[in-house]
Amino acid sequence: MSELLGQTPSQTVGPYYTLRLFREGENILAPSGHIDRIVIQGTVLDGDRRPIEDALLEIWQANSVGRYHHPDDTRDLALDDGFSGFGRAITDFETGEYRFETVKPGRVPDAEGAFQAPHISLIVQGRGMLNPVFTRIYFSDEDEANRDDLILRGVPAARRETLIAQLVDNNVYRFDVLFQGDDETVFFDF
Amino acid sequence: MTEPMIRHYGPKAYTDHPPFSYPEYRSTVKRSPTHDLVRIVQTLSETTGPGPAWTEISDEDTDLTTNTGTGSPAIGERIIVTGRVLDENGRGVPETVLEIWQPNASGRYAHWRETEFPAPLDPNFVGVGQCLTDSDGGYRFTTIKPGPYPWGNHPNAWRPSHIHFSIMGRSLGMRLVTQMYFPGDPLIPLDPIFNSAPPRARSRMIATYDHKVTEANWALGYRWDIVLRGERATPMDEGDD
Numbered sequence: 138m139s140e141l142l143g144q145t146p147s148q149t150v151g152p153y154y155t156l157r158l159f160r161e162g163e164n165i166l167a168p169s170g171h172i173d174r175i176v177i178q179g180t181v182l183d184g185d186r187r188p189i190e191d192a193l194l195e196i197w198q199a200n201s202v203g204r205y206h207h208p209d210d211t212r213d214l215a216l217d218d219g220f221s222g223f224g225r226a227i228t229d230f231e232t233g234e235y236r237f238e239t240v241k242p243g244r245v246p247d248a249e250g251a252f253q254a255p256h257i258s259l260i261v262q263g264r265g266m267l268n269p270v271f272t273r274i275y276f277s278d279e280d281e282a283n284r285d286d287l288i289l290r291g292v293p294a295a296r297r298e299t300l301i302a303q304l305v306d307n308n309v310y311r312f313d314v315l316f317q318g319d320d321e322t323v324f325f326d327f
Numbered sequence: 328m329t330e331p332m333i334r335h336y337g338p339k340a341y342t343d344h345p346p347f348s349y350p351e352y353r354s355t356v357k358r359s360p361t362h363d364l365v366r367i368v369q370t371l372s373e374t375t376g377p378g379p380a381w382t383e384i385s386d387e388d389t390d391l392t393t394n395t396g397t398g399s400p401a402i403g404e405r406i407i408v409t410g411r412v413l414d415e416n417g418r419g420v421p422e423t424v425l426e427i428w429q430p431n432a433s434g435r436y437a438h439w440r441e442t443e444f445p446a447p448l449d450p451n452f453v454g455v456g457q458c459l460t461d462s463d464g465g466y467r468f469t470t471i472k473p474g475p476y477p478w479g480n481h482p483n484a485w486r487p488s489h490i491h492f493s494i495m496g497r498s499l500g501m502r503l504v505t506q507m508y509f510p511g512d513p514l515i516p517l518d519p520i521f522n523s524a525p526p527r528a529r530s531r532m533i534a535t536y537d538h539k540v541t542e543a544n545w546a547l548g549y550r551w552d553i554v555l556r557g558e559r560a561t562p563m564d565e566g567d568d
Contacts, residue, residue, distance in 0.1 A: 141337070141415040141416065141557070142413060142414075142415045142416070142417055142554045143340070143343050143415075143527070143528055143531060143554060144339070144340045144343045144344070144415055144528070144531075144554050144555065144556060145343075145503065145505050145528075145531050145532065145553045145554045145555070146343055146344050146345060146505060146524035146525070146528045146529070146531065146532060147344045147345060147503060147504065147505055148345070148491075148504065148505045148506040148520060148521075148523075148524075148532070149352075149504075149520060150491065150493075150504050151491065152438075152440055153428065153430075153436045153438045153440065153441070153491075154428065154491065154493075154504075155438070156428040156436065156437065156438055156453070156454060156455050157426045157427065157428040157455045157456075157457070157491075157493065158426065158428075158493060183357040183358050184356070184357035184358070184359075184361070185357055187357075189358060195377070195502075197372075197375075197376060197377045197499055199372075205331075205371060205372075205375045206379075206380045207375035207376070207379055207380065207497075208379055209331060209332040209333075209334065209371070209374060209375055210331045210332075210371060210375060211329050211330070211331055211332060212329055212330070212331050213329050221377070221380035221381070221383075221384070222377070222380065223377035223380050223381055223495075245370070245371050245372060246331065246370070246371060247370050248333075248368045248369070248370050253370065253372070256372065258372055258373070258499055260499075260502055262504060263358065264354055264358075265352070265353075265354025265355050265356075265357070265358035265359075266347070266355070266358050266359070267344075267345035267346070267347060267349060267352070267355060267359075267520075267523050268344055268345060268347060269502055269504070270347075270360060271499070271500075273372075287368070287370075288367050288368075288370070291365065291367060292365055293365075296362075296365075316357070316358055316359065316360060316361075317357070317359075317360070317361045318361075321360060321361060321362050323362075323365050324360050324362075324364050324365070325364060325365050325366075325367050326338070326339065326341075326364035326365070326366050326367070327338075327366070327367045327368070327369050327373045327499075327500060
């Protein structure tokens with residue numbers, strides 16, 4: 138095997154990333170009136186359970202039939218015009234709340250020939266974070282699919298709940314991201 | 328149904344990256360995970376990523392000395408920053424958007440949160456740009472050399488001159504935000520954010536002055552390559568950890 142080049146180290150986005158990395162409307166993947174629209178909202182909390190007021194959240198997801206807008210997803214499933222599956226949100230400087238408007242993704246295959254439960258990949262960064270953290274948003278009204286999900290099954294049972302967005306209203310889910318403590322959100326390495 | 332292409336990417340080399348918690352950079356202490364990361368297999372959700380979709384809708388905007396549209400050039404030392412985005416196998420990463428942001432020549436960010444540092448704003452400089460890499464992974468920006476600026480981490484703390492770079496990548500795990508530093512900057516060894524990277528990897532964040540890039544009677548040239556995680560032939564390369 139030939140020698141690999143060393144990876145460029147990650148550095149924090151710092152406090153000023155909104156100059157480039159967030160523009161109004163990038164948290165809206167499905168506009169209001171969209172038939173399958175859902176809202177995901179929550180806060181990002183630090184080790185003292187104070188809201189992180191300057192976090193950047195990036196989501197990546199399949200569309201409602203489970204197709205990724207990506208050249209490697211060559212499956213014969215329809216793409217939606219104007220739905221990229223990528224969105225960015227920032228937490229509110231006063232409240233620490235973020236909000237995405239999107240669609241619930243369809244199921245995509247796992248590594249063993251079955252289908253995963255519907256989920257959205259989430260990357261969180263911010264001032265004071267030297268690396269991004271990667272997690273997944275699952276849905277509380279997908280119990281059966283969640284039980285069979287290959288990735289969730291690999292998470293210690295006591296921590297799985299941290300990955301499940303709770304349905305709190307019609308098509309509105311709550312998903313908080315917590316750093317540190319017993320209830321810390323599960324972060325992935327892959 | 329056609330099967331999707333499942334590539335396999337090598338792991339994030341945590342020995343090349345900063346730890347999550349680095350107490351010399353105070354804000355990391357409460358904003359870092361304390362549990363171990365949970366290792367998962369790569370599925371289509373991890374081997375795909377927003378890079379290609381993001382690139383599709385991004386326009387080039389590579390000259391930060393003129394992109395405010397005021398018709399007047401920004402003040403400061405005009406520089407060219409160029410290089411390649413590579414994966415760790417040494418292959419160029421083509422058609423990928425690089426997004427950058429930085430303060431002006433005085434070290435002042437054009438951002439509402441900067442209220443402490445009484446350095447002048449430049450109405451002809453916003454400090455943001457983006458560039459699409461070419462078929463070889465090459466990129467090139469024209470900008471103003473950013474100034475150092477103070478921050479509240481510890482008494483008399485100053486950030487060395489730097490430019491923030493963000494890359495989405497073709498797969499989720501290629502996501503990288505980093506900072507490019509300038510050679511010879513005396514503030515570099517004093518900077519906890521720079522020093523958070525492991526010693527063997529720190530120099531990868533410092534650009535090289537390249538006289539071949541410098542344009543006569545116009546701008547000094549710096550070269551800087553960025554290395555991302557790359558594809559591996561098989562999952563066997565990465566061991567069992």
